Amino acid sequence: MLQLIVCDHYEELSRQAARIVAKQVTNKPTSVIGFATGSTPVGLYQELTKMYQKGEVNFKQIRTFNLDEYVGLDKEHPQSYYRFMWENLFGKVGIEKSQIHFPSGIFQDPVQACNEYESQLKKEGPIDLQILGIGANGHIGFNEPAESFILNTHIIQLADKTIEANARFFRDKSEVPRQAITMGVGNIMNAKKIILLASDKSKAKAVQSVFSSIVDPRVPATILQLHADVSILVTNEVADLLKDLNLEQIVG
Numbered sequence: 558m559l560q561l562i563v564c565d566h567y568e569e570l571s572r573q574a575a576r577i578v579a580k581q582v583t584n585k586p587t588s589v590i591g592f593a594t595g596s597t598p599v600g601l602y603q604e605l606t607k608m609y610q611k612g613e614v615n616f617k618q619i620r621t622f623n624l625d626e627y628v629g630l631d632k633e634h635p636q637s638y639y640r641f642m643w644e645n646l647f648g649k650v651g652i653e654k655s656q657i658h659f660p661s662g663i664f665q666d667p668v669q670a671c672n673e674y675e676s677q678l679k680k681e682g683p684i685d686l687q688i689l690g691i692g693a694n695g696h697i698g699f700n701e702p703a704e705s706f707i708l709n710t711h712i713i714q715l716a717d718k719t720i721e722a723n724a725r726f727f728r729d730k731s732e733v734p735r736q737a738i739t740m741g742v743g744n745i746m747n748a749k750k751i752i753l754l755a756s757d758k759s760k761a762k763a764v765q766s767v768f769s770s771i772v773d774p775r776v777p778a779t780i781l782q783l784h785a786d787v788s789i790l791v792t793n794e795v796a797d798l799l800k801d802l803n804l805e806q807i808v809g
């Protein structure tokens with residue numbers, strides 16, 4: 558079931574998302590939380606940090622999984638998602654290395670790297686609460702538009718649009734890795750609860766697609782319609798653009 562939550566602005570969206578995460582962790586201190594990167598959840602991570610500092614939530618017993626990592630960037634690379642999570646959340650709220658799981662962007666054998674993450678997910682999962690952003694092309698994690706869905710952790714060729722969108726974090730577009738390792742849509746759909754955050758106008762079409770009643774791997778987020786518990790938090794400016802768009806307007 559999909560629930561749309563419209564928030565006045567980005568700060569409110571971040572606060573609402575933080576309340577959902579904090580409630581999950583308070584109700585079940587040993588929760589497995591799936592974290593996302595990108596600019597959208599930064600406000601959520603700031604809110605969680607504030608709540609932690611005020612003693613309103615603690616993360617001592619949680620275990621974490623992250624959606625994805627760039628292939629070829631080691632953990633300490635300034636643009637690695639691993640480093641992003643330490644700088645934006647883990648390092649600020651007392652989460653320790655022993656609590657976290659991350660797909661590795663550096664490996665000799667891609668199959669083995671994916672299998673290792675799969676076994677960790679199987680052993681520690683299911684994820685209780687998965688946080689998602691969304692790409693303007695409808696990608697979730699790094700599940701890019703394709704002819705079919707890939708369910709498990711895999712290596713993906715990044716779409717040109719994604720490379721362009723993420724170039725803003727690098728000195729130059731040529732520095733953006735061309736591949737990523739990502740959880741598959743099956744891993745994401747296995748989460749008990751999902752919250753998807755979209756605050757930028759550029760995401761409106763992708764968000765609309767989630768309500769399209771068509772499931773299409775060319776817009777990966779459409780799979781979320783089959784999940785039992787998804788809350789989609791959008792800002793007013795995204796909500797204003799949610800009109801009767803059809804899927805063909807979103808693909809490509």
Ligand SMILES: N[C@@H]1[C@@H](O)[C@H](O)[C@@H](COP(=O)(O)O)O[C@@H]1O
Pocket residue numbers: 593594595596597598624625689690691692697698699719723
């Ligand atoms: N792999 C990540 C996604 O997990 C994220 O949701 C998306 C949107 O990012 P942003 O929030 O910066 O727009 O793109 C990135 O490439």
